[in-house]
Structure formats: structure tokens, C-alpha cells
Amino acid sequence: MSWRISICLKTPLTKLTLIFNGVSMTTNIEDIKKYEELSRLIEPEAERRQELLEEVNQYTEGFLETIHAKNAYIKEGPDGLDIRDAVIEEQGVDMEVILKLYKDNVEQQGINTVSGKFFGYIAPCSMFYSALGDYIAAITDPFSVDYAASPGAVHMEKMLLDWMADLVGYPAGVQGNLASGGSLATLICIVTARESHGLKARDFDKAVVYVTELTHHCLKKGLHVAGMGESVIRHVPVDDAYRMKADALAECIENDRQQGLRPWLVVGSAGTTDLGNVDPLDAIADVAAEQNIWFHVDGAYGGFFLLSDLVKDKFKGVERSDSVVMNPHKTLYTPFGLGAAIIKNGELLYKAHYYTASYLQDNYLEQDELSPADLGPELTRHFRALRLWLPLKLIGVAPFRAALSEKILLTRYAYEKMATQDGFEMGPYPELSTFAFRYLPAEGDIDEFNKRIIDELRKDGRIFLSSTVLDGKYMIRVNVLSYRTHLETIDLAIEVLNENIQKLV
Numbered sequence: 052m053s054w055r056i057s058i059c060l061k062t063p064l065t066k067l068t069l070i071f072n073g074v075s076m077t078t079n080i081e082d083i084k085k086y087e088e089l090s091r092l093i094e095p096e097a098e099r100r101q102e103l104l105e106e107v108n109q110y111t112e113g114f115l116e117t118i119h120a121k122n123a124y125i126k127e128g129p130d131g132l133d134i135r136d137a138v139i140e141e142q143g144v145d146m147e148v149i150l151k152l153y154k155d156n157v158e159q160q161g162i163n164t165v166s167g168k169f170f171g172y173i174a175p176c177s178m179f180y181s182a183l184g185d186y187i188a189a190i191t192d193p194f195s196v197d198y199a200a201s202p203g204a205v206h207m208e209k210m211l212l213d214w215m216a217d218l219v220g221y222p223a224g225v226q227g228n229l230a231s232g233g234s235l236a237t238l239i240c241i242v243t244a245r246e247s248h249g250l251k252a253r254d255f256d257k258a259v260v261y262v263t264e265l266t267h268h269c270l271k272k273g274l275h276v277a278g279m280g281e282s283v284i285r286h287v288p289v290d291d292a293y294r295m296k297a298d299a300l301a302e303c304i305e306n307d308r309q310q311g312l313r314p315w316l317v318v319g320s321a322g323t324t325d326l327g328n329v330d331p332l333d334a335i336a337d338v339a340a341e342q343n344i345w346f347h348v349d350g351a352y353g354g355f356f357l358l359s360d361l362v363k364d365k366f367k368g369v370e371r372s373d374s375v376v377m378n379p380h381k382t383l384y385t386p387f388g389l390g391a392a393i394i395k396n397g398e399l400l401y402k403a404h405y406y407t408a409s410y411l412q413d414n415y416l417e418q419d420e421l422s423p424a425d426l427g428p429e430l431t432r433h434f435r436a437l438r439l440w441l442p443l444k445l446i447g448v449a450p451f452r453a454a455l456s457e458k459i460l461l462t463r464y465a466y467e468k469m470a471t472q473d474g475f476e477m478g479p480y481p482e483l484s485t486f487a488f489r490y491l492p493a494e495g496d497i498d499e500f501n502k503r504i505i506d507e508l509r510k511d512g513r514i515f516l517s518s519t520v521l522d523g524k525y526m527i528r529v530n531v532l533s534y535r536t537h538l539e540t541i542d543l544a545i546e547v548l549n550e551n552i553q554k555l556v
């Protein structure tokens with residue numbers, strides 16, 4: 052191998068030539084300058100930044116100022132198709148054009164989750180304060196997965212995870228991960244549980260997982276993604292309020308052991324998606340301890356209700372679990388993209404996820420803290436902690452406690468108001484902020500009638516309710532969670548519901 056550099060000795064320097072294995076490579080300084088001019092467009096100057104911020108701010112303020120008047124479901128025009136047609140080109144377009152495309156095609160299409168009149172699925176609602184956190188995170192972009200690269204960012208994440216672990220009642224020694232959501236956080240817990248039980252591929256078709264019919268589907272999906280799709284999933288019987296029967300769990304486990312199977316994981320829901328009901332966590336913990344199986348709690352929806360004195364007793368026993376998932380992007384009002392996995396014995400999380408590579412060998416610090424990269428599947432990722440940390444620091448925890456307690460009471464109020472009205476068959480009394488009901492028409496098919504109620508509500512658009520199936524019956528669900536939902540919103544929602552039912556009877 053040989054190389055030789057020849058430099059054109061004119062001043063200023065215009066050209067560099069390098070002969071590499073007999074081939075001449077030339078770099079013209081002019082070419083560099085030409086590219087530089089265009090590439091500098093990536094960085095706007097201060098004045099331009101102000102202009103752009105003002106334009107964006109005008110748009111977002113317009114959105115926020117009219118949010119209370121907007122429908123919870125919006126269907127206008129051809130399903131956002133203009134975005135597909137507005138292809139990416141060499142030259143950019145004005146911000147005005149971009150914001151209009153966004154408004155017409157994204158903002159004004161589909162479910163409006165940030166409306167206080169949105170009661171579908173789990174009804175989250177992102178906070179303005181989180182947007183500020185995201186803005187700062189995007190501008191400063193710390194490499195938050197690596198302690199040596201960004202120690203403060205990692206401390207922020209760990210502090211938040213410790214705060215959540217404390218809320219759950221875990222002792223010191225936990226580790227966790229701020230993942231993109233509940234499904235990914237659940238996957239992290241499944242992999243940790245799998246590794247800590249020493250399960251290998253040859254064991255998977257004998258490994259048994261215990262859930263109920265109401266356990267979130269991300270558990271089964273997570274098992275599948277973790278390579279354990281062949282494992283046995285046992286649906287443990289539930290009581291009248293759809294909560295797992297702990298004695299039935301013990302029986303199932305005994306039976307499975309007798310058949311030579313390997314019970315290894317039980318999932319308790321701290322707030323199911325369908326009904327918001329909380330499994331008897333303390334009793335499940337007894338069985339899990341006795342049977343030496345991993346106890347995972349799915350608090351993706353309900354976990355942060357631990358902040359409310361009105362319901363925190365329902366979670367007794369959560370502190371005895373091995374792992375828990377909680378979604379700040381549901382019950383703490385961050386934008387979508389934040390779900391926490393917390394593992395009581397943090398070392399197990401590390402053992403299940405640690406990997407390294409030669410290009411990660413540089414260490415700038417006396418390392419005394421595990422990095423998020425060693426505690427989950429991701430490497431480079433969004434600095435998610437700031438969207439939660441900034442709001443919690445800025446306004447404190449008290450408003451969140453109040454918002455969640457308010458939602459509990461509003462849910463009870465809505466349930467009671469509907470229960471006293473003729474025609475409604477109510478599901479179980481709400482434990483958190485969710486309940487289900489159906490309308491019993493004087494004649495005709497009940498399921499069909501309730502589907503038509505949902506169809507009418509979509510056409511109306513003012514409120515949004517979703518549906519589910521319980522014991523084979525089509526049921527309409529109400530989830531009250533938005534910090535924009537207050538007493539008058541509930542009264543309006545029941546009025547709109549009744550109006551739409553009247554159209555059908």
C-alpha cells in the first residue's frame with residue numbers, strides 16, 4: 052500500500068491531490084465551499100429562528116385557544132391524503148404552507164385525543180409543559196443512553212425512575228428504563244423475567260404465563276416478540292368485577308406443575324384497559340412468592356393513580372411485585388412516547404440487557420452508574436426524561452394528584468348519573484376512571500343497537516367513546532382521564548349521548 056500527497060502550492064490553497072495505490076484523488080476547495088453554502092441552510096440564524104418560532108407559536112396558540120370548541124372526532128375531506136401527494140422536493144417550501152398542510156391533514160382528521168371530550172380507549176392528553184421539555188431536549192440533544200456521554204441526563208432519568216419506584220413502594224436497588232411506551236416497557240420486563248428464570252428456547256413450549264381475559268394484549272405480543280410465542284398462556288378465572296381469583300391462580304399453577312409444565316410468570320393488572328379494574332395484587336403476590344414465579348404488574352394505565360389518596364389502597368401488594376410498567380404518556384399527561392419499566396432487583400434488568408461493542412469503549416468518567424443502554428433494548432434514542440421532569444419540577448406533583456382524584460370522582464359521578472337513568476345496563480362500578488355500559492332498547496338486537504350508538508356518535512363527533520366486548524356482549528366504554536375534562540364536560544357528554552340514543556329509539 053502506498054500513498055503520496057501533492058499539494059498545489061498556490062495561495063490561497065485551491066486543491067489537494069492524493070495518490071492512493073496509484074490512483075489520484077483530488078479535492079477542490081471550491082467544491083467544499085459550494086456545498087458549504089447550501090448545507091449552512093440547515094442552521095437558521097437568530098432572526099430566522101425568531102420568525103419561525105413566531106409562526107409555529109401562532110399555529111399552536113390557535114390550536115390551544117380553540118381546543119375546547121373542537122370536536123373529539125373529526126372527519127373532513129379525504130383522510131389526510133394531501134400529505135401523501137405533497138412529496139419531498141429538493142427545494143423547501145414556506146412554513147405557512149407546511150402548517151396549513153399539517154392543520155388540514157393531520158390536526159383535523161381522526162380522533163382528537165387532546166380534547167376534554169375524548170373518552171375513548173385510554174384518554175390521554177399531552178401537556179404544554181412537556182412540549183417545552185421536548186423543545187429543549189431537541190435543541191440540546193444529550194446522548195441520554197450513556198452515563199459517560201451525558202451523566203446529568205442519565206441522573207435525570209434515574210431520579211424519575213426512583214421517584215416512580217418510591218411511589219410503587221419498591222426498596223432501594225431498582226433499575227428501570229424510560230421506554231417509548233407501555234408495550235416496549237412490558238417487553239423489557241418479559242425479557243428480564245425470562246432471563247432471570249433461566250428459560251431457554253427448548254423450555255418455551257412448557258413455560259406457562261398466567262393472565263386474565265382482560266390483560267392487555269401487549270403481554271401476549273411481547274411474549275411473541277421475545278421469541279416465546281409457543282409458551283402456554285393460562286387465563287385465570289375472574290370474580291364478578293373481572294379481577295383475577297388468586298385461589299384459582301394457585302390451583303392453575305399446581306395443575307400445571309403436575310403436568311410437567313413450568314409456571315414462571317403471572318401478570319396482575321393495576322387498571323385494565325377495558326374496565327380499569329385492579330387485580331388483587333397482594334393475594335397474587337402471596338401465590339407468586341409461594342410458587343416462586345415472577346410477578347409483573349401492568350400499571351400502564353392505572354399505576355400513577357397511586358398518587359390519589361382516593362384509590363391508592365387498591366394497589367396494596369404492588370410493592371411485592373418483581374416488575375411494574377407505568378405510562379407517563381397516559382396518566383401523567385406527557386405526549387405519546389413515554390412508558391416506564393421498573394425492575395425491583397435492578398441487577399436482573401442489567402443482566403438481561405447488557406451488551407457492548409469496541410466502538411463504545413471510550414469512558415470519560417469514573418463510571419459509577421449503569422447506563423440506560425445497558426438496561427433496555429435501545430441505544431440512541433430521544434431524551435424522553437425531560438418531557439416529564441420539566442413539568443413535574445415546574446408545577447410540582449400536587450396538580451397531578453388533584454387531576455387524577457378529580458377524574459376518579461368525575462367517573463363515579465358519570466356512572467351514578469347514568470345508572471339512575473332508564474335504559475342503561477351498567478358494567479361493574481368503576482375502580483379507577485373507566486367503566487362500561489350498554490343501552491337496552493325496548494326491542495331488537497342489543498349489540499346492533501349499541502354499535503349504532505357508536506356510529507351515531509362518530510357522525511356527531513362532539514364526544515368520543517370507544518367499545519369493547521365483555522362476556523360476549525358489545526359494551527360501550529367510558530374513560531375519563533384528560534386534564535381538560537371537568538364537571539361540565541361530563542354533563543355535556545351524557546347529554547350528547549342521550550341525544551344520539553334518542554335518534555335511534
Ligand SMILES: *Cc1c(COP(=O)(O)O)cnc(C)c1O
Binds near residue numbers: 232350
Ligand atoms: C395502554 C396500555 C398498555 C400498552 O401501552 P402503550 O404505551 O400503548 O404501548 C399496556 N397495558 C395497559 C393496561 C394499557 O392500558
